[in-house]
Amino acid sequence: MNVDNLRDALNGLEKVSRKLEPSTTEMEDWNSQVMKMGVEMVDHIDHIPAYYGIHHKNKESDYLDWQNGNSGIATALEIFKRTIGESGINAASGGHFGYIPGGGVYPSALADYLVDVFNPYAAFYYANEGCVTLENAMIKWMAGLVGYPDTFAGNLSSGGSVANLIAMTTARDSQGLVPNNIEKSVIYFTSQTHHSIHKALRICGLSHAIWRHIEVDAAFRMSADHLRETIEQDISAGLKPSIVIASIGTTDTGAVDPIDTIADICEDHDCWLHIDAAYGGFFILVDELKVKFKGVHRSDSITMDPHKTLFLPYGTGAVLVRNGKTIKDSHYYRAAYLYDAFHEEVQPSPADLSPELTKHFRGLRFWLPLQILGLEPFKVALKEKWLLCQYFYCKIQELGFEVGPQPELSVCIYRYETGDDRANSFNEDLMNAVKEDGRIFVSPTTINGVFWLRAAIVSFRTHIQHIDQLLDILNTKKEEFLAQERV
Ligand SMILES: *Cc1c(COP(=O)(O)O)cnc(C)c1O
Secondary structure, eight states, rough: OHHHHHHHHHHHHHHHGEEEEHHHHHHHHHHHHHHHHHHHHHGGGSSSSSSOOOOOOOOOGGGOGGGGOOOOOHHHHHHIIIIITTTTOOOSSTBOOSSSSSOOOHHHHHEEEEEEHHHOOOTTTTOOOOHHHHHHHHHHHHHHHHHHOTOOOEEEESSSSHHHHHHHHHHHHHTOTTTTTGEEEEEEEESOOOOOHHHHHHHTTTTTTTEEEOOBTTSBBOOOOHHHHHHHHHHHTTOEEEEEEEBBBOOOOBBOOHHHHHHHHHTTTTTTTEEETTTGGGGSSGGGGGGGTTTGGGSEEEEOOOHHOOOOOSSOOOEEEEEEEHHHHHHOOTTTTOOHHHHHHOOOOOOSSOOHHHHOOTTTHHHHHHHHHHSEEEEEEEHHHHHHHHHHHHHHHHTOOEOSSSSSEEEEEOOOOOOOHHHHHHHHHHHHHHHHHOBBBBBEEETEEEEEEEEEETTOOOHHHHHHHHHEEEHHHHHHHHHHHHH
């Protein structure tokens, strides 16, 4: 092929490849249709279901129609709304009380829009010092909340699971766990520890270490006495206590482990203390709850999920490590082709502190809402969630339900005690009835064989009206079931 032919061919290809760049009018038209759908959804949020149910109606072929020709944006948006926007759990709803709800404050969506259009490269300082400085600033703010010394480093991850993985990998290396000592190394946590810790330990090669379940007290908090005893027994047996995982806000009940005492034990026995505060971490912003965080600054690492208790959209977690050198030692890589990366480095770069290289610049969706709205509404919303949970805890008992321990943060477990062996199925039926109603979504847990319903009050859109609605539905359904049993 000679050069002139090549030019002709390239001109022909360019005509089509330029379709990837819509015209200004087209962009404006698409923007307005997309924005309209987003704003309308938020506008109607209190009148649409919190739960749409599972109907097994979606087929992969629905999403491959483009192979038969493109459709234009209106059809694409219709497919999105019908099959995704109105499907399963409406996680944007203030009526979402299941699992640990997320958020989705609006300015974050606009941040993501800008990030996707500008597409800055956020992995290395030299590629975009603004991205890295902004993310490091947000991490520094969190480290300040926790009270870490300025040796800290951290990473904004996709979520709590990856944050826990980064922490476990760092702990493994920092504690010198290698194949020839792993079977004598011991890792401690409770039955209430989130399963992402089990996954993280397995992924980072610690499944052959000894895993010990430490007992919990009546409020599902780690027993510090049992931790100390177990560690001392393990030392006598010639084993090496290595890592302790505590929680601030367990998923089942929102329990907060006694961090300060656990930190004493870890210090005495040279254990790495990791705190999984994926759900509970940002409650440190509530003055009345600060006492529960006593000793957090003494941990070696901590996971906090801005996509939970800072109400950001999914895909924003964070891990902080007190001695920043350790997280870098476990995660950096000096690739020969990344010459600039280590010649221009002034600040730690995300790529040196996580398994990721190229990544979404998730810092902007964290920063923009705070920059526009300030911290105050976030703090107040967290206090509101905590008090809504206390309110629910009192009211549900007035309706004759049994409750678990007094909620420490914003998760309450409850069940109706029928007084016979049908109690579990009665409560399961109750849950299904709430889900069928659709205005509120609830999820259960099973603790020691007992089926509990949970109210996890975490959405920034949840206010007292939603709690009253749930109480009303629960009471009505419970009375209906009891009446049916009587006839
Ligand atoms: C949600 C949660 C996780 C996992 O975080 P993801 O962001 O879902 O990956 C870990 N630990 C606790 C305590 C959690 O509540």
